[in-house]
Amino acid sequence: MRNRVYLDWNATTPLRAEARMAMLAAWDLIGNPSSVHAEGREARRLIEKARGALASAVGALPRNVVFTSSGTEANVLALSPGLSAPAGGTVERLLVSAVEHASVLAGGRFPSDRIGQIRVTPSGVVDLEHLNALLGAGAPALVSIMAANNETGALEPIGKAAKVVHDAGGLLHVDAIQALGKIPFDIKAVGADLATFSAHKIGGPKGVGALVVAEGVSGLEPVLRGGGQELGRRAGTENVAGIAGFGAAVKTAVQTLSEDAERMASLRDRLENGLRSIAGATIFSDDVQRLPNTVLFSAPGLKAETAVIGFDLEGIAVSSGSACSSGKVQPSHVLSAMGFGPAIAQGAVRVSLGWSTQPEDINRALEAWRKLGNTLLREQARNTA
Template sequence: MPDRVYLDWNATTPLRPEARQALAAAWDMAGNPSSVHAEGRQARRLVEDARIAVAAAVGARPQDVVFTSGGTEANALALTPGLRRSAGEPARRLLVSAIEHTSVLSGGRFAADAITVIKVSGAGLVDLDHLRSLLADGPPALVSVMLANNETGALQPAGEVADLVHEAGGLLHVDAIQALGKISFDIKAMKADLVTLSAHKIGGPKGVGALVLAEDVQGLEPLLRGGGQELARRAGTENVAGIAAFGVAAQAAMAALEGDAARLQDLRNRLEKGLRQTPGMIVFSEGTPRLPNTTLFTVPGLKAETAVIGFDLGGIAVSSGSACSSGKVQPSHVLAAMGFDRELAQGAVRLSLGWSTTKADIDLALQAWRKLADGLLRGRRNTA
């Protein structure tokens, strides 16, 4: 295959070289990390080293990190009825923002009639007044708000949300899967009670994630029962190789974060400056703090499926938003929640950048876009 430009980093990232080495080294290990012999202790050391690295990335204690099979499982584990802070009442209902990932919108183990959706603004931010009213209208709640939206890149005011939630006696779950490695955050500073992460968004392997708990959270019920792994919070022999690579990827991502963020924001600005040359261009959430690597855009009349295929034929990998719909191009529930009509939402295209993205990649993407835009504009003139 000829050289291609990969601009779908929010969907998944390539393996970092360091993570690849850690993965390969661990594949040949014979030990089960629950065994007490030397081979088992060697495997356990890899898991615990990774636990320390992942905890450090989000300012948590290693013993509060629970490894899972990925972000979806981590979210499902977090959404547990009965969670409580040490001095609080158990959460008996779930409030989720309308722009959450589908693994959160599904509600985990909460009954459907115990789940309420929080409105968002046209910029894609949680409506704090609506949240405040929902918190006042019922028993203690677990509230789930993502730190960074996977489609628009919009950053939520997690600290303000946490203040409202805790004042009402509830708990806050923050899905930080898209934020890790792109912006700096700390579980204590943003006052979250639970945080979820995924390895393959930061250069680790697919199929590994983590739930991170605040120090005083109690009542977590395991999804998987059986053995006593992960301090009895997630049964099953640990994915030693994947977890080891996750830890190494977390270390590499955090070491490079500051420099990568500044460079990627410059590249994103270059991209958006070029896109805005197209009449009618809309960049979603552009007036809102966003991830430095993410652009979601459209122009009236654009069909996302046509655009994604056109980019692909031009050697550019992009997406229409979330990559969790079995390859289907569907209207964005995020944009619908933000108040955009179905026709406009059907045309949303996401470009997301990563550590190997270059100015040349951006220029090639803009070149491909201009060809697509010219065809769209010609079609408009022909039907006028």
């Protein structure tokens, strides 16, 4: 029996060896990290080591890193009414791009009547003119734009958006969950005021996320109140083992970023060339900068659920987009926002690569697509006969 091929790295990643070792060491500790005795101080040391690793990776100060239970919780924490910019002024409304993750589109803790949506281009990139118009039509806003789309891989113009937002007296939140470990990300360099991350997207454990706040931003309201952990920004005893694994994973991911990105981009390009040659496959957002590991494609008449099952039967794990739904294949809201109708949006399949993806894995994926594509072409021929 042939080994399975995992090509759904944007959904989650295997646990890195470095993260596993860090977690095993943490599980042997007894102390509560809030305790002042030696056992507690040792647990605290592991948390602060991980905090420093993430801060260093994204150009932040360790004191501005808040650990959470997930990227979703980090996003909800970030989308907080009452945030204030260093120059003064409190955000009173929220603007989100139409292609954001569901945890951002839900609006955090902003009431629905204070949430607006920013259009995107057919390539999936934020329309900066529309953003500028929205900012000029009301009170100071918190704007949320992801660094890289989890479905298409399209990179957003974060630096340009930050200038537009700051000129209007607003704040910029960047969901950088898919960007970390795949492209360089520095919170200062891009001008973000808040940025969110998730451990399991970079080889860390599931159930750990983080919010990074730029220096000078204030007014963050905790979602969970209680014991005052994380400097009062997120109550609850910290997940010491998970956080330790996050720190080890981010350190390794940043160290190997350039090498991994170059290799994945080469494999991605070979995959896309093969996909296009079969059944008229279309690659989404291929005319803009994208993550080096992500391919979202479709073909006339293709049904995503059928394709995902077909790949799975051939021993290959792919997805139809975000892995955060009920498990049912739904039309992509990202493609809908880009202007594609249900017929093509319902057929979109995402292939995402990782640091251990091999050329043979690409060969297997193309072999499976050739079988699916030939079946699709035969059905089209019968329907037109």
